[in-house]
Amino acid sequence: MSIVAVQLGQCGNQIGREVFNTIYGDAHGTHGLCSRKENEAYHDACAERFFSEAQSGVPVARAVLVDMEPKVISQTLSIAARSGHWKYDDRSHFCQKQGSGNNWANGYCIHGPRNKEAIMNLVQKEAEKCDRLSGFFTIMSMAGGTGSGLGAFVTQCLRDAFPTSFILNHVIWPYSTGEVIVQNYNSVLTLSHLYRSSDALLVHENDVIHKICAQLMHIKQISFRDVNQVIAHQLGSVFQPAHTVEADIHYSRNPLGGLMETLVPHPEFKMLGLRNIPQMPENSLAYSTFSWPGLIKHLRQMLIANAKMEEGIDWQVRPPCPGSTVPSSHSTNKLLHFNTSIANLVILRGKDTHSVDLGSFRDPSLYTSWLNPQDAFNAWKTPRAFNKYEKSASLVSNSQFLLKPLDSVVGKAWNMFASKAYVHQYTKFGIEEEDFLDSFTALEQVISSYTNL
């Protein structure tokens, strides 16, 4: 089945291009250290998922590019075309002349309704190109105006037009300072609206990726390109084909459906975080070897201690002992840092994945009590190595990963709202104080739900 990507705004378009680049490069640039047959099957599944075949023979990304100003789209199209390996459909993009000016209300209330028909026509055409449509993968930042405001509007339209398709929103969480001053307002409005129409929100925090670039990738002068490449690598490691059922010879048919089925058992909990291991500069790869037990041990501790990356994991954090209802003061302290999960998905790629023991992820003490632990964990595997990593593991987690960032964004936006700063900029485009209050209420509800896991 195929996935249609919808790239929105500057951030969405820049990341989207890197994602297709990574996916294409992984499928074609490497042999994947597996059997030829396996590699071919992987290759075919990947092609069906992300690319359509053009007459020229150059694969065409299944994507719709949307922005309210032309610069980024024209750049994105031309960089992709210059690669010579894959390209975007010349007609599958939409842009206007003037951006949304970091104003969510402008994107949602003005640009959205005004351009709905044109954008949805493009989406419809792209969807019709797919023999079987799994769903939509929208890529957007929640800081600005176009990605966030128009993105929330388009997500709503997708939900109306494709009620049975899956919608996964990839959301870039902005740097905590320095991108856009009204980003906390825009974020609150975006998240609360996406929560209504999206199936799940897969979140990447810029601050975290920036740290990964510095500490794991050893990049000195970090550019947005570097940050986007790490994000693309992580996304590729999830969305490239994998076997979802043990000993199945076929690659999974419905990647988005499989993801939702495992990870979103309740509509109140839709925030997904992503971790992967290992991550290092390409030239160090040749000198490194990894063992599965080592990788799994690290990945599990990253999960329970809510570590954003392999470095600096707090090894002291332990899951609560079963039956201990009144923990000692010492262990409460540790418990506070323990990250409770609703559901987890681990994806293993590379040599000997069949022999990997994932029992430690099945431990019921990792999960909230109201779900059957059997249903809370799933693993996808493929012997096909990903992106030059001989062995790699990714974790997609519906857990308290995003509780702190969410609480902080809502808190900062609320502080600003209390002084009514910047509110006039939104009312100008039709978002009233009431709408803000509704959004705050919705997100406080989400915070409270995740807190009480």
Place this chain on the structure above:
Amino acid sequence: MTQSVVVQVGQCGNQVGCRFWDLALREHAAVNKKGIYDEALSSFFRNVDTRRAGDGPDIYKGKICSLKARALLIDMEEGVVNEILQGPLRDVFDSKQLITDVSGSGNNWAVGYKVYGCQYQENIVEKLRKTAEHCDCLQCFFIIHSMGGGTGSGLGTFVLNLLEDEFPEVYRFVTSVYPSGEDDVITSPYNSVLAMKELNEHADCVLPIENESLFDIVNKIHQMTKSGKLGSTVRQNSLLTSSAGTTKTVQEKPFDAMNNIVANLLLNLTSSARFDGSLNMDLNEISMNLVPFPRLHYLVSSLTPLYTLADVNVPSRRLDQMFSDAFSRDHQLIQADPKHSLYLACALLVRGNVQVSDLRRNIERLKPSLHFVSWNQEGWKTSLCSVPPVGHSHSLLALANNTCVKPTFMELKDRFMKLYKKKAHLHHYLQVDGMEQSCFSEAISSLSDLIEEYNELDATKGGLRTDASRLKIAV
């Protein structure tokens, strides 16, 4: 891509505007090597085939034929505009873009606003419409004027009003040159305060400039180049301070160096909207991020580095110096000290070889030494434009919405009151048709209100930060 139109009013406005067009042409000439009319060029220039009779049609694609500035030149005397028309920039303008008179406004706001405003209203609107028709998506008007005189201050703010009526959707950015304490125009406090009321009510953003500050900066650059300490590595002809390299060698006028600084302010302000970059900033993002309350739209600006060092690969230390300087008192374009006042918001517009990690490092480094208002502790907006200014490897424009503008306004108020108490020179204004004493009292109370708004914010400075108590959810 969007377009902007520059409206330059009065002597000062036209002199600064003239420098702006010169530098804009040079910048695009340096970037656009193929001579093709591109979108970046289209933001400030039309491409016209002048060989055709009449008003040649715009050419949207292909080779550059003849570039015409998207500008309206207004002055109530002829001197400065005539000089421009005889100078190297004459081909950039044509007679349809000019509005001049012969008798001047006599340093009287009321003459500029009431008399000439009335007299030229239709003419101005018609020419503005014509200019706007040539744009396919007009985003912003830039008014350049001075506050102290008659034409720039009076007619300039009249035009500001007209723009709001005629083009309510288009942003209005005003570059206002404020008179210094020892201004030779006696009535400049009157003119400035009367103009301030209009700026308060009708501008989206105002970039205040003080001549004293420009003068100090020019001196500083001269000292640097002469001291010899840096002499060997400093390029004498950076775009910022010199007009060398224009199409014809012109004798440098005393104010050119100062006006160049203002012209560069506008170039850097618009660079991210014109050129590519990894983090774009469109003009509409500036007011969205920097103006938390409608009237508090005065942005203090600083440009760094003032000179460029000759090496290409910039070692980190020097790059960081550029960020530090942007916050120091002697780099601001008005006499103000943002570091010791309260920030409502701050934007860093970076050009050239600078990455997001450089931005982050410097924000982290500088943050502890700056005071931000409690509800906007992380009030930073940034942009990265990949095209550096000509002759530089990188540059920074910092825009601060900061209570440090207050002293400038208070001083203006004091000088106004000194005259007003004695009713000095008032009759020159009151004899103008439509000008009443209430205009003065309303103007001064508008200014007082503005100062009070800044006072209230200042009062929160240093107080304990308490977070607003959050919404409670029934579980």
